[in-house]
Amino acid sequence: LKTPLKQAATSQLVLTERQPDCQPLSTPPKPQDTPPAEPWTPTSNLKMLISAASPEIRSREQRKQLSDTSAEVLQAKHCLQEHLLGDEYEKSQPSRKEKSLGLLCHKFLARYPDYPSAAQKSYICLDEVTEELHVERRRIYDIVNVLESLHMVSRLARNRYIWHGRHNLPQTLQALKRVGEENKYIQQIQMIKKREYEHEFEADGEKKEEMASSLGSSEQSEMPFVELPGVEFRAASVNGRKYKSLRVMSQKFVMLFLVSTPQIVSLEVAAKILIGEDQLEDLDKSKFKTKIRRLYDIANVLSSLKLIKKVHVTEERGRKPAFKWTGPEVLPNIQDTKLEATSTTCSSPISESIPSKEHCSKNLFPSKGKQNFTRHSSLIKLVKSIENDRRKIQSAPTSPVKISTSTYQSLPVFPSTIAQLPAIPKPQLEGQSKTAEEMQMKCALPSAEAVPKAEPSEQPAPSQPLGVSPASHSSVSPVILPHPHSGVSYAIYLHPSQAHTVTTYSPGFMLQPLPCANVTGVKSNSSKGINKITTEEGDNQIATAEPTKPLAAEERPEMKSETSSQRCLKRSQALQENNLIKRHRSDEESFGTSLTFFPSGYLIPFTHCTHGNKADCSNKEKAGMCSLQHPTYSSPVTGVIPMPASELKTVNIPAFHITPLNIMLSPNSIAAAPVLSNSCLNSSNASSAPNPSSSALNFMLQHIGLIPAGVQVPANPVLQHVPASSQAENSSGNTNLQEGKVRTNTAPWPCNFLSSLQPSAPKEPQEPQAVTENFFRTPGGPNSGFSLSATSEGPERTSQGTLNIPQRKLEVSED
DNA sequence: ATCTCCCGCCATATG
């Protein structure tokens, strides 16, 4: 194994190294270096294997490899130089690829263990790195910034960073996911896609600025860097504008993946969303280009981290570059996370060693915006800017409780973190101790729970760092619905039964007025299918991603392929119930309270539109916006890439569309399902099941408070149609509650708590997915037999649970 | 031609 790998690595390094030396020679244009381009594959495999091994071995291995490599490099280098002309085997110059950020990042990552133990704590000296990797400093910053956004490293001082490895990844991702949800990213994505589609129709020639405007309006003004409770962010540039860049952009980018159901995000969409966020800016072409460039930079490092991989989405328009999330699934809710994290942590050999620093969740400020900024001098400024931000945000009308901005702060203290604290004997922060102290001081622990000292024992109440509403979790939680306009909040209590209903049916809210609406499985699936995607990828490589992720493995549900759709439905329902029950139970235990009401209600601080706020709300009033955002299009549970109904053209069965029917239809797929299931688990979806209930609630809320039932978008016929139909389905927007059915939309408001409370996503969703993918591959292709022509009725056309969701033609393919 | 995205100028931040 090693030999080949080494070679590959070596050659790479060699090339790189040579570059400087061969300057005069470097001229030789691009030799078709096939070899250099692919060397990573073997390496990756090796890495995977290694990762499977114990961390120690792994890291040792890495080191060894590195040293070996470097040693050989020198030799190779000389040899090559001598043979310059020979060039036969080694393509001469470095070629652009060899200088790629991705490659550089690999090298960078190779220097540190994924899960450094306390003993291994490593510091990163930029000077060393740049020298050793032979790169300009600038490049390292790119890498480090992204890593920082994931809390894999943090800056200590000039030239100095500390390496955390992937220990914080789960928490970070969870936090990001949450923020992403609060940010209505799903809707934004939908909106963008819809517009795209619309444009598609008419003269393509014209690019509507309106798009930009509306888009911009819906965006949030700013989203500060998302921090983790235990990891402080000492950004060099905490200052205002710089604040927005790479780091934040990276986080947002990741958020998009985490909230999307097929976890695929196209660069275009990402760029638009990211641009939109920074103030309403016009769709400047150059700006867009720049954004794309940055996204590529980020994507390269995320790819190196194996969190994403590049794919192509093909639709009518053509092939567009996109990326697919291949990282760990993010647990939807805190509780689950807590449990899993804890168990994982405990069992994991690696777990214990996290720098104590990180463990002290001192940063949890109840309501403060940003806290841990190390720099005193800048601190003041920071505060100031923060205040300004806050002011802006809060100034928005109707924001009784303002938490959104500081949402990240409200991240729950990670239980695992707490639990681990005790395990940490002593912080080995020698030189750093000072820093640690500072940090502590800064973090006046607002919440008692945050105290590091917490007993290892699981204190149930763990996490509610949220200064906002700690109690919100109690079993009976009121849902506070602030009315956008009136500013009045409503508390709604849901009865368990209702809640259940909601959960179950929520998926169905989508836009399809299908007859079988109440069938969870069917509906949800259909929603999923929203973007019809043909996947060519995924199977072969399936194996790839998995080994790496221990967590994922644990998560995998054991699923069997059920043959009948009914069974599936039942099953899923049962699971959900179980989850609910479980949750309920846990709640009771935690609080010692037993209630009649089902804890499906959450306290939702209404900050109106999350971070954004004013713009958001005000805009909302604009008819267009309202309709656009209308829940109808969103698929809370599943569908993340919701498609506007308008997109019906040819209806194809979405690749990811999973429906019981599908299952029935394609027996083959079923058979295969079990096999695929494994592969699919990690990859994409588990998340799909995120939070039906929360979404449902949001939606409901929206209906009640925000959206007039009748609002529709005039411009788009389809749209109009949809809302109406859905309503019909349920009797009426407002009455939904009574029925227990709620339509959801990812709420425009922050529903921080919702996410945490949601019933744990059952893992079953995965099953469907697996099936689906398989289904897709079925001969006959995506369209086989399922194309429908869109009629005005679109969705309704189908009956019987047939797949009726109009889909846009979409294909995802790997490179 | 389009997709990628490296390079490095230069404004800012930090010390």
Add this chain to the structure above:
DNA sequence: CATATGGCGGGAGAT
């Protein structure tokens, strides 16, 4: 003030 950071976009290699 000297450096460290890092936004930004031209423009060239890869496809």
